[in-house]
Amino acid sequence: MSGGQSGNAARSRDVEALLLVLALMIGAGASATVSLDRHQPLGQDFWIQVAIQAVLAAGIHTILRLRAKYADPLILPIVVALNGVGIAAIQSLDQAAGSDAGTNQLRWTGLSMLVAALVVWFLxxxxxxxxxxxxxxxxxxxxxxxxxxxxxxxGDINGASVWIRLGPMTFQPGEIAKITLAVFFAGYLSTHRDLILLAGRKIGPLQFPRVKDLGPMVTAWAAAVGLLVFQHDLGMSVLFFGLFMVMIYVATSRVTWLGLGLVLMAAGMYGAAKIFPHVALRIDAWQNAFDPAVYGRFPGGSSQVVQGLFGMASGGLVGEGLGLGRPDLVPFANSDMIVASLGEGLGVIGLFAIVLLYLLLFTRGFRAALGTKDAFGKLLACGLSFAMALQCFIIIAGVTRLIPLTGLTTPFLSAGGSSLLANWVIVALLLGISHSAREPGPQGTGSAHGHAALRAPEPVLVPRNPHDEDVKRGE
Structure with a gap:
């Protein structure tokens, strides 16, 4: 490795270190605001929390210096900042509701960051x-x-059967399944892409692959979505369907697949609304949220969404402060409705800053996908980045009543250990892929070759008649 390449890697990690300091200050400042707004001193618990987050972030940063020195320097600081703001928001709700979810979220943060560090070290x-x-x-x-x-x-918790019990805790396996499904889709498509593109029958503008080529993927998707529908987890069903369609599009570059996917999604939503009562109730609560009969209905009422809208409205432009206001009036304020709680505490400006952090995180993931040379890494990075982006869109759009509300968590912000663990593993994978994409030299993949891996196959070349050139030249 040349001195210049080594210097670039060191500069990237130095930039990451500086941004990590800023990210930790954002998280610590948010937690301090919660206490100061309530006229409480910064006690021992606050400093222990700051120390834990700083040590964990420094540990992952050190591992990146040793094992993935070319990894994207922006991903880790963005996630640390979001995670810190999430802990502070949950703590502000704990004080109003008399719960201890903030401490539990800090424990899960420690475990999740430790697992992420192990993934970066060993993979x-x-x-x-x-x-x-x-x-x-x-x-x-x-x-x-x-x-x-x-x-x-x-059993059935809040209308869904998607949790398992591990001693005193509950865990949602579907959060981990989105990672393993992305690995399956990326592995299958990267090895069967040519067969999916070239074999099969063409009907109109669509080139349909043979059943045996696309069958395993369709079966996996149908089984996953079918199970989640019967478990009443509409949000995760939409997430898996979107992951399935986007990874096919990235692999084949066929826009017609996206059109077909939208048609199937619309048909599926219509069928689900007709077959499953809980889906129909959510759509009705979305359409008629301010109807008094719908507002007070249980289950399937719109009070959660309406109270969230009122909370964000009371936050105004700059917010009432994380330790102030009454975000606890919103049901599930620290999980499903954390966006509404942050809107009340930080206002429109604070919410826009959070959304911009998410957008920057997603674009860095997609940049890693574009930069890596191998088709598997390209598909995996794109699928994982899109899964986080779609999850954010579904929950934020649901809270703001753009679409019906579903029970998804907001990555790194919402209370929930399984979601936090899964998303930190995704971050670790994106860091590893970005290292491969940015690493120079024969082993590196570099952005110069980033678009070559998933181009459409070259046409079969027919042996050329030497006299053809003579004809073209008029000889």
Whole structure:
């Protein structure tokens, strides 16, 4: 490695270190605001929390210097800042509601960052995951079936059966399944892409692959979405469907697949609204949110969405402060409705800043996908980045009443250990892929080759007649 290349890697990590200091200050400042707005001193718990977050962030940063020195320098600071703001928001709700979810979120943050550090340390080459394509499929099915297994199922919680019980805790396996499904889709599409593109029958503008080529993917998607529908988890069903369609589009570059996916999604939503009462109630609550009969209905009422809108409206432009206001009046304020709570505390300006951080995070993930040379890494990075982006859109659009509200969490902000763990693993994978994309030299993939891996196959070349050139020249 030349001195210039080594210097670029060191500068990237130095930039990351400076941004991490800023990110930690944002999280610590948010937690301090919660106490100061309530006229409480910064006690020992506050300083312990700041120290834990600083040590964990410094640990991952050190591992990146040793194992992934070319990794994107913006991803880790963005996530640390979002995670810190989320802990502060949950703590502000704890004081109003008399709960202890903030401490639990800090514990899960420690575990999640430790797991992320282990992923970065041991998984130096993301392409190794491609060897376990069908194992990832089997693990995905197992994770989605677990909430239905008697003895470990946590039963119906808030209208959904998607949790398992691990001692005193509950865990949502579907959050991990989105990672394993992305690994399966990336591994299968990267090895079967040419067959999907070239074999099969063309009907109009669509080139339909053979059933045996696309069958395993369709079966995996149908099983995942079917299980989640019967578990009453509409949000995760939409997330898996979007992941499925986007990864096919990235692999094939066929816009017609996206059009077909939108048609199927619309048909599926219409069918679900007709077949499943809980879906119909959510759509009705979205359309008629301010109807008094719908507002007070239980279950399936619109009070949660309406109270969230009122809370964001009371926050105004600059917010009432994280420790002030009454965000606890909104049901599930620290999980499903954390965006509304932050809107009341930080105002429109604070919410826009959070959304911009998310947009920057997603674009860095997509940039890693564009930069890496191997098709598996490109598909995996794109799928994982899109999964986080779609999850954010679904929950933020639901809270603001753009679409019907679903029970998804906001990545890194909402209370919930399974979501936090899964998203930190996604971050670790994106850091590893970005290292491969930015690493120079023969082993690196570099952005110069980033678009080559998933181009349409070259046409078969027919041997050329030497006399053809003579004809073209008029000879």
């Amino acid at each position: 130096r080459d993301h392409r190794k995951l491609g060897r376990y394509t069908f194992i990832a499929l089997a693990v995905s099915v197992l994770l989605l079936v677990l909430p239905l297994v008697p003895g470990i199922s946590a």
